[in-house]
Amino acid sequence: MNRFLSHATNRIDAKGRVSVPSMFRAVLSSLDIRELYCFQDFVFPAISAGGPDLLDRFERQIASEDPFSPQANQMSLLVHGGGVFMKLDQEGRLMISDFIRDFTGITTDVTFVGRADHFQLWAPQAFTELQAAAREGQRLRGLRPT
Numbered sequence: 724m725n726r727f728l729s730h731a732t733n734r735i736d737a738k739g740r741v742s743v744p745s746m747f748r749a750v751l752s753s754l755d756i757r758e759l760y761c762f763q764d765f766v767f768p769a770i771s772a773g774g775p776d777l778l779d780r781f782e783r784q785i786a787s788e789d790p791f792s793p794q795a796n797q798m799s800l801l802v803h804g805g806g807v808f809m810k811l812d813q814e815g816r817l818m819i820s821d822f823i824r825d826f827t828g829i830t831t832d833v834t835f836v837g838r839a840d841h842f843q844l845w846a847p848q849a850f851t852e853l854q855a856a857a858r859e860g861q862r863l864r865g866l867r868p869t
Contacts (some may be wrong), residue, residue, distance in 0.1 A: 724749050727837035732847050734832050740816040741833045747842055748815045759817075761844075762806035763826045768849050770823050773841030778806065819844075 724746075731744040743751075751759075756774035764771045771777075781802040788795035811817055823829060827846050834845040 724753055726750065726839050727842040728839075730834055730836045730850065732832050732834045735819050735829075736816075739819050740812065741819055742814070742816050743811060744835050745815075747835055747837070748811070751811075757810070759809045759811070760806060761809050761823075762802060764843065765801055767843070767845075767853065768827050769836070769843040769845045770827055771838070771841050771843050772809070777841055778802070817844075 727747055727750050729746065731746070733741050733744065735741045751774075754774060758775060759772045760775055760778040761770050761772045762778075781798065785795050785798050785802065788798070807822055809817060809820075819829060819833065823844060827844060828849065829844065829846045832847050834847045834850040836843045836845055836850060
């Protein structure tokens with residue numbers, strides 16, 4: 724198991740922690756990811772989380788640009804200014820900090836969403852609505868004459 728797939732919703736406990744779904748912890752373990760790079764998604768109201776290699780990939784992209792270009796500077800604002808490193812505790816829980824809450828609108832529950840090489844943290848209602856909109860968009864594209 725080396726990809727983050729599916730989705731699951733878990734409740735935040737009284738101390739502000741949420742259990743990462745076991746299927747996602749299994750992927751983290753198989754990839755030997757001990758520290759999560761978490762960043763504010765560029766498109767969705769979600770926090771994306773993956774291993775340090777995810778940050779490395781973004782930094783390679785930034786390094787391929789002129790360091791003074793608007794593209795490199797904007798990407799750095801998103802990748803560095805909108806990112807943090809986090810760790811799971813011994814029981815596989817993640818602290819839902821203000822960094823996460825403020826960007827996502829998460830309150831009492833978190834929906835974990837697999838995105839192949841990383842996963843995301845969503846407010847459950849936002850995920851449900853945007854997934855339904857994506858499904859409808861795909862359905863409509865399938866009905867259009869070519």
